[in-house]
Amino acid sequence: MSTSDPIKLPRARLSFPHLFEPKAFRQGQEPRFEASFLLDPSDKVHAKVIKLIKSTAKELAEEKWGKKLPRGLKFGFGDGDDKDYDGYEGQFYITTANKTRPTVVDRDRTPLAASDGRPYAGCYVNGSITLWAQNNEYGQRINANLRAVQFVADGEAFGVKPVDAEEEFNDLSDDDDGQENFLD
DSSP, X not given: XXXXXXXXXXXXXXXXXXXXXXXXXXXXSOOEEEEEEEEOTTSHHHHHHHHHHHXXXXXXXXXXXXXXXXXXXXXXXXXXXXXXSTTOTTOEEEEEEESSOOEEEOTTSOBXXXXXOOSOTTSEEEEEEEEEEEEETTEEEEEEEEEEEEEEEOOOOSSXXXXXXXXXXXXXXXXXXXXXXXXX
């Protein structure tokens, strides 16, 4: 097993999505598509998925390095309390990437484009990933490949909040010429 079987992440919160345009993590690195997924350990379904991720990672690591794992072996997942990011508190996170663009679909499985405005950071998605063991000049890690993302439901957006037009602007529907004082 050099790469795991696909692992489905049901109704996860999406974080740091780069699903439509690849991004280079470091200068000189080949750009790649990325996303992080947040799972709630107190949710029974998510707890089973977290257990599967951890057991699969252990199997891959032991296959690659034997029972005595390398000192400093890193994992592309962990306790969200260790991160200072919006929405991570109390969550399990897993970071994923792929040089190949993932399949990104809506609830009805029709393809989505960046112009559709979803999925976005903070929404709920179903994800499909695989795990693999890395052993190269960049270190020894258990990583996750990003395979596919399905938009499930809206959620509170992470990061910059959208501007509320009702708080930002006056109602001009009764102003015939649209010249009402903008500063009122």
